[in-house]
Amino acid sequence: MRTMGNAFQRLFTFLGLLHYGAAATSLAGNWTLVQQGLTGVSGLQLAVVSETKAIIIDKVENNALMVDGHIAWAVEIDINTQEVRALDPLSNTWCATGSFLSNGTLISSGGSPIRITGEDGLQALRLFTPCTDGSCDILEDPTRIRLTSARWYPSSVRIEDGSVLIFGGSLLNNYINNATINNPTYEFYPPKNIHGFNGLQIPSQFLNDTINGNHFPNLVYLPDGRVFISANTQAMIFDWKTNTETQLPGIPNGVRISSPFSAGHVLLPLSAENNFTPEILICGGSTVSDFADPLTLTSQEPTSSQCIRMALDEAGIAKGWEVDQLPEGRIMADLILLPDGRVLVIDGAMTGVAGYGNVADQIGQSNADNPAFMPVIYDPAAPLGSRFSRDGLIASTIPRMYHSTASLTPNGTIMLAGSNPNADVSTIMYATEYRLEFLSPPYMAVERPSYTGLPATFDFNSKITLDVDLPEGTKDVKVALMDLGFATHAVHMDQRLLYLDAVLHEDKTKLTVTGPPTPALFPPGPGFLFVVTDSGVPSFGHQTLIGTGASPPVDEDAIAKYVYAQQDDDAAGCAVVLAAGAEAPMSVECSNVASAIMNMLLI
Known part of the structure; x- marks a missing residue:
């Protein structure tokens, strides 16, 4: 019986590798972890922008780092030397999203209305074009270029023409979304004339169906040109070209997967060997009610260990979600793709919910407790039941929970930053974290x-x-x-x-x-x-x-409507309120504003 079982196990392993195809053999050995450098601002948002630099963006809070005579809340950091250069956004970047355009410019969109210094961030659009000479900064022009509606906790995805689709969020800041502040729309940057919504936001039924717990919905661009979207306990495929939503099997076992019940998600590697079949992996989350009064919740609420996977072809959707289990429950985990095709699951907490200042028994101000110090590796090519491993891994001693980030770097290390589950810079339990860590897989030593x-x-x-x-x-x-x-x-x-x-x-x-x-x-x-x-x-x-490095397409008609919608008070003749069903002719002054905006879009 043992021989037959081993034979079946080898067969299943072979079939799994045949199906997945793209994963490389993984080098065994010990991982290493070093604390190296300080970020200057807490790592709420993180993106690698070049072979040597990353951008770290915080919310507006009382960091010690200064820029242009006021507190700083964004930096460019050298990945190799950890040298920090303060950046100067104008608006509160708290809970913004970010995506790169086809020309390499980073677009940060949305944010918070809270002001310590700077502008309201809810409709903010910020542009950052990486440079090599230390001269680049975050560009904002709130009177000329901004979102068409307020977005707190939106998500974004770059689409096949190199522009960005910005999806969801709230009209005001709150612990959790609800029907009174929900923004059930999406828009494009640069603006598009599409679906009868020329340059403006477009309604989404999915964002109504998934309240309350649908902050930071998960978006993945698919090989067929559609978008996978999941939030709360639901998932769909969205065709942005036809404005069509197609429901998928719901998240199993009532697990909620988007903020404040944040699960990690990732698109598994694509290759010709797996026929470019997209597979989604979502790990962690919570079964807490999204309508519960947060004062009835606790920082000790159990989190989910559920890890689900589904192929988004006809057979995979018919089969539904395949359910696996993390070694422990986890919320706010980062899922990081490695070049060999495996996934690193790191950071987060084992109890509670995301956020701060809401639950009855906050730890300091944190809504969560019991940091998940020990990472785990997920091997998508292994058979179900044996995909998780901690062989050679090492635990951190730094709690990285709410407002923490992680990213693979060009040299192959994993950069770990942030954690600040507090209203402001704090030294209480789970204090504001500026220490930077680098986790090195075994391949860094050979x-x-x-x-x-x-x-x-x-x-x-x-x-x-x-x-x-x-x-x-x-x-x-x-x-x-x-x-x-x-x-x-x-x-x-x-x-x-x-x-x-x-x-x-x-x-x-x-x-x-x-x-x-x-x-x-x-x-x-x-x-x-x-x-x-x-x-x-x-x-x-x-x-x-x-691609060619060109900027994404700019629709002049959509820009014109966008200019009118912004009611730009700084440009004479451009503050036009449109009559229903009619458009005033473009004035010379307004045309000049449109041209200026187009030039900014093409940065």
Whole structure:
């Protein structure tokens, strides 16, 4: 019986690998963790913006770091030296979302109305174009360029034309969404003339159906050009081109998965070997009622250990969610894709809910307790029941719960920052955290492949040839193209791994790589390219712009309507209130404002 069981186990393992296909062998060994550097502002939001730099954005609070005579709440940080350069956004970035455009500009949208210094952030649009000379800053022009409605806790996703879809949120700040403050709409940046809503926000039924617990809904761009969206206990596929919502099987066992019941989610790696079939992984969450008075809740509320996975093809949807279990319940966990195809589950808490200042028995001000210090690895190629492992992993001693972030870096380490479950900078229990950590997988301690020859732009279906230097004994390689995403509140906007078609030349010194087959498989914009050996060891991830590097399309008609909708009081003749069903002709002054906005959109 044991022999037969082992035979079946080997068969199931083989079938799982055959189905998944894209995962590389993973190098065994011990992970290392170092505390190195300070962030200057707490790491509420984090995005890697170049091969050496990351941007960290906080809410407006009383950090010691100053910029232009006032407190700072955003920095650019050098990943290698941890040198910090203060940035100067104008508005409160608290609970904003972020995505990169096709030209490499980061768009931060939404935020908070609370002012310590600066502007109201609810309708804010902030642009950050990375630079190499230390001169770049966050650009805002609140009177000219902003969202068409207020958004607190929205999400965003880059789509196949290189623009950004911004989805959901609340009209005011609150612990949890509700029908009186819900913003059940989405919009595009740059604005689009689409579905009869020229340049303006468009209604979404899903955002009505999922209140109360639908802050920071999970958005994933799919290879067929549609968007997977999940929030609360529901999921759907959204066709933005036809404005159609298609319901998917609900989240099993009543587990809620979006803030303040935050689960981690990720799109598993895509490759030709798995026919580019998208699979969604969602881990953690809570079964707490989203209509409960928070004063009836406790920081000791159990969290869910449920980890679910579904393939979004016809067979996978018919099968529904496959249910697995984390080693422990977890909320606010970050799920980080590794170049070898595995997923790191890290940070968060084992009890309570997200947020601060709400539950009856706050820890300091935190709504959560029992930090999840020990990470775990999820191997999507392993059979169900044996996908989680802690072999060689190391625990942190720094609680990273609400308002913490994590990201893979180009050199292959995982950068860990933040945690501030308080109304302001604090030294109480679970205090404001500025310490930076770097978690290093075992591959950081061995000889790694390297390459040169990656161009600044890498177009779809084009071929490039890299010069590679491979460790002795390497028989083959994979090429992992990764979007490292924008992380906040355990949500990773746009995080993605696509294995590209690659042919290693016979002498193993050159590698011919083909760009993504379609923009839906990897929407045009920043990507980091890792060469991964057959032993699971990645190279440094050099950066390129997938596509041509061009700005996303700008619709002049939508911009004109957008200008009218903004009622720009600073431009004479542009503060126009439209009569129902009619549009005033564009004045010269208003045309000039539209042109200025278009120039900003094309930054």
